[in-house]
Amino acid sequence: MTTPGFGAFSSAVARAMAEVRRQHCQPPTYRPTETQRGTIRCTRCGGNLTYSASAIDGRTTGRCSSAGCLKWSD
Numbered sequence: 001m002t003t004p005g006f007g008a009f010s011s012a013v014a015r016a017m018a019e020v021r022r023q024h025c026q027p028p029t030y031r032p033t034e035t036q037r038g039t040i041r042c043t044r045c046g047g048n049l050t051y052s053a054s055a056i057d058g059r060t061t062g063r064c065s066s067a068g069c070l071k072w073s074d
């Protein structure tokens with residue numbers, strides 16, 4: 001988690017990350033069989049949030065299309 005700050009912003013990041021993990025990082029491996037990319041609805045502004053989930057290590061990244069909105073890389 002590289003996003004600074006707390007409160008509504010970081011919890012929105014946490015929810016977005018959880019959504020990507022729920023879709024692609026399930027037990028027992030906690031990573032997709034092939035690297036996944038896609039979009040989900042941004043948990044902060046409702047816009048398009050582009051994400052990726054790595055097949056190599058299960059890391060996720062995400063970035064909202066709205067300027068200054070959600071962005072993470074774990």
Ligand SMILES: [Zn+2]
Binds near residue numbers: 043064066
């Ligand atoms: Zn957003």
